[in-house]
Amino acid sequence: MSISWPRLAHLRHVLGRRSLRGSASWMRLLSFSPVSWLCARQGNGAGSLAPGGTIFALSSGQGRCAIAVIRTSGPASGLALRSLTAAREPPPARSACLRLLRHPRSGEPLDRALVLWFPGPQSFTGEDCVELHVHGGSAVVSGVLQALGSVPGLRPAEAGEFTRRAFAHGKLSLAEVEGLADLIHAETEAQRRQALRQLDGELGQLCQDWVKTLNKALAHVEAYIDFGEDDNLEEGVLEQADRDVRALEAALRSHLWDARRGQRLRSGVHVVVTGPPNAGKSSLVNLLSQKPVSIVSPEPGTTRDVLETPVDLAGFPALLSDTAGLREGVGAAEQEGVRRARQRLEQADIILGVLDASDLASPSSCSFLNTVVAPLVTQSPDSSRQRLLLLLNKSDLLSTNASAMDTALPPHMLLSCRTGAGLDNLLQALKTELAVVCGDPFTGAPVLTRARHQHHLQGCLDALGHFQPDTDLALAAEALRQARRHLSHLTGGGGTEEILDLIFQDFCVGK
Structure with missing residues (x-):
């Protein structure tokens, strides 16, 4: 009550x-x-x-471009704008105006640019701010930055200082600041959406x-x-x-x-490709990453170490690991590769088990099914368990009237890394599994x-x-x-x- x-x-x-x-x-x-x-x-x-003081910096990317954005923040922003444009008053607030920029001391023309005036506290940082949209040539950018440095009370900004001032003046909460950092570093659709929700203040609210x-x-x-x-x-x-x-x-x-899911969404889901030798693991890694990450060879035991590459899988971030083929009775170097493969397998969030569809009765395939696949299939169905997708690769080698499916096999999918057949089904299944592991950034809290x-x-x-x-x-x-x-x-x-x-x-x- x-x-x-x-x-x-x-x-x-x-x-x-x-x-x-x-x-x-x-x-x-x-x-x-x-x-x-x-x-x-x-x-x-x-x-x-x-x-304290007034800061300035190039806010757009480095290198040659059509337009570069240079911004200032602090009490001397208005002075800087008047000094470079030789104007007594700034332009109307939050309106773009075309102005000729000159060096405050020499009067040398620097560029014809769009200038925007954001008086505080109605600005990103809460202070008086200026944005100069200049042409993106290195000489233009360098000249404008030097001109700003000659204005009394201005100094170059440090990394993150604009956002830090926005936080200090109550424009952003710390959770929103972290969301902004994540948005800048987002590389996949899911990361972008989650970071945008945090920047919009959903976590803070x-x-x-x-x-x-x-x-x-x-x-x-x-x-x-x-x-x-x-x-x-x-x-x-x-x-x-x-x-x-x-x-x-x-x-x-x-x-x-759900905290572990959010961290996976930010840093990437650990996806491990495993299976017996010559099943097509390296070919699958190259297919999913769309670049030649692993060496592909018909000789068994070509991959002897764990090869990792960050990839965008169906809009989710993932760290894809190619591992040595699992088998016994090999040399010392390959034995170490198998040991590392099994160790990495224990750390995986999602396991892509790969078998040769045309050689399911081989001892290596049977051993893989018994020692790796069977324990994963029979584990308790909770959200923290490792998730398995079993793939029967080389489906293009099967005859049209032959059945690649053994009724005793657990749920699986047919795939051909050579022709790409079955890839769409695999990506859809991966998207479903990744949404469970990371959480769906489009819905829920x-x-x-x-x-x-x-x-x-x-x-x-x-x-x-x-x-x-x-x-x-x-x-x-x-x-x-x-x-x-x-x-x-x-x-x-x-x-x-x-x-x-x-x-x-x-x-x-x-x-």
Whole structure:
């Protein structure tokens, strides 16, 4: 049962006059925000997170191009714009205008460019910003950067400093900053979609909803501590707080269960190609990666080490591993290759088992079916199990009226790496398996993509485990504060400059 706003206002007024246990923390609860908390931990205002002054940098890619974007951020941005355009006033805000750029000292023409003026706080960083869209020749870009460097109060930006200033001024939460970094580095459709959802604030909004639940529960507990004996509170306040906390625990467990999927989506799913010698494993790796990664030879034992290549499989990131053919009674070098293949097999998320469709009765094929395929097929069907796709390669060698399928074989697919027959079916099956392993970035709640997210959510869940309102209310309130602190770390930073440095070092200069 909730506390009405009039009663809440009354309690806040009374708490301002009382010094009972928990009153100060309850007052802090009413004005809590992750960004203000982080700034308090830093000992300065939000702007102290980034070095001062006005910064400038090339924000588009290096090299010759049609258009290059140079941007500035800081209080001297307007001065820089006036210095390069010889104009008394900047152009209308957020409107592109064609201007002749000149060097502030020599007056030498540099380029005719589109200039855009973004006065703070309505800008990406929250400060006054300028964008110069110049022609992308190296001489033009170099000349404009030198001209900006000659303007008093401007200095070159460091890597990630624009985004860091946006975070410092509350334009982006830390989760959104990480989503922006992931979006810049996204190489597949699934990575792009997941990063865009995080940049749009879906993970941050989810955390804010969790924080609201904790705020409400903590307000009820703190109010009960101070006023429970006065009979000023409605009945069932503690019971409602306990129900809300237990529901939050269930939600956190669900997200932690999916945390490994988000990390796979960000870093790539480990897909291992395995099978007996000469089954076509290297040919399959080359087919899926669309480049000659592995040497293909009819001689058994050609592949003796693990060859890895990152690939885009049906829109999902994957690390594809080609391994040595599994067999016994070989030389020392190939034995080491087989040992490494079996070791890599244990680390796989998805296993592509390859057999020669025209030689299923061979001892090596039978051994592979018994020692590798059978244990995977009979394992318990939970989400953490290794997933297997069994492929019968060289289907083009089968006669049209011959049956390649043995009724005793587990579910499998026919494939010909030489002709490409069956490749579409394989890619569709891989897409289904990868969606299970990574989670579908197009639907459902946003997944956790970093170990930092998992750490703080686990810490929040551990703190909620100590919430026992029926034993000690003071300890229960402290458990809620500890849980909320972990959530604030997730969206508002770790509270130390070193952790922020690790996050922002992934950005390039100009972003």
